[in-house]
Amino acid sequence: MKFSIVIYTAPYSSESAATALRFAKSLIQQNHELYRVFFFGDGVHNASKLTIVAQDEINLQHQWHELIEEHDIDSVICVSSALRRGILDRTEAERHELDTASAHDSSEVAGLGQLVDAAMHSDRVVNFG
């Protein structure tokens, strides 16, 4: 079955961001197709690469990045949510003359049209948040 996942919550604040990650991993393990991951609202923080966690804790952002890279997942960060929360890819950082990008380059910064597209092309859209 073809799934898309929408994540509305920031990592560590609520369990749902971690649940979304485990759900994504399970989908892939069970040979379902993950059409798109869409980070929306506070969920954009899951795509930050400027994170450091204690050694005995899980770096959720890094785990998302690894999963997305390893399985070549189409991952989108909502642009309007991201810019106001300081989640910028290289293009946006340059456009706004800021000296660093903060988003993992495994995800693409794009608009809500990508969410509508995901709804159109997935058998299930599962929301976490």
Added chain:
Amino acid sequence: MTDKIKTARPVKLGITFISRSAPYGHNRANLCLDMALASAVFEQDVSYVFLDDGIYQLLKGQNGGAIQSKTLGNALETLALYGIEDVYADQQSLRARSIDIADLLPGIQLIDHGDISKLIEGSDTVFNL
């Protein structure tokens, strides 16, 4: 995106948004509105249900300016301009909060739980936020 993928599901989906958060304490109400508007712009068939504390989004006479916010009610009044005409307030949620339909913005229809169930059943995708 190839044409082959596009025909995998109907081009026009029935998408139901169930908005159940009050307008200003959290941004869930805004996220839900953004998704509904984006879906309408991409010509999907949108139904919009206000449930639980989501009812408060529909009250007349809101003034977000008092807390340096945009007034969500003003945006909700423009739904018809985006082609979103199936806008419903849950009767039971209104009753539980002693809110009369006369207190709500114009163009809102009442709906009960049975009809919400049918609406969900008849939708291709449901967003519940």
